[in-house]
Amino acid sequence: MTVDTQFIGKEYEPITYVIGEEKIKEYAYAIGDLNELYINPEFAKKSKYSSIIAPPMFVVVFAKGAMDKLFSDKEVNLNMSRLVHGEQEFNFHKIIKADDTIKTIGKIKNIYSKNNNDFVELQTDSFNQKNELVVQGLWTFIIRG
Template structure:
């Protein structure tokens, strides 16, 4: 069944996340990061940063940091077992650090299909703000297999 295109323009329920040095430390360990500004608060401060620096893809993790990260797909009636991550991109405006609280405001910006509906694509664009200032644009494409 094709996803109803009426969902283009749908707002994703907004959420806020406070970055913790604890989580960034584990992210650094998992990804083999050796630069201490990404996992050591003291090293970050010595480098003149206000906290541990969130690495470039961490905005995705924060965007997903909610009870039901794919609530928008559930609203459209998609089977999450058939979901794949198709594309991911970011446009960066400001770096963010442990201790920052970020607000995520997302919208469904496109829905399309390929191969006569065998693959459906749901595009979500999220504005990430810190105290009202835009810090990152997060663009995600999820693929739903028939």
């Protein structure tokens, strides 16, 4: 095993991201999801959300900073030339709206070996400005042996 298990539990400094209405729209157009709640402020204002909301997978935009912390961590020292994305899963708790301020904390949840490959699981917890958990992610990265 090349990734040391001593780093299980290591937590990174929070990353803060302000959810911009334009960024939500750009993301919606990029993924081809033209739901009026994502792109039309007048429509969204009349909805139960009273604002444009972010598509669920917008989480990738604001949680990326937590991944960057892991990837640039010289202590953990992941071999980026051998790293591939394994899987991701999310538990969504609250709707994310334009102008929300999201704080994401990344933590190494697990490190293990299987079939001569190392697996690193990063848990991300993202909170809004009310300190409510909006989404929890689990990102699995594989360092090929």
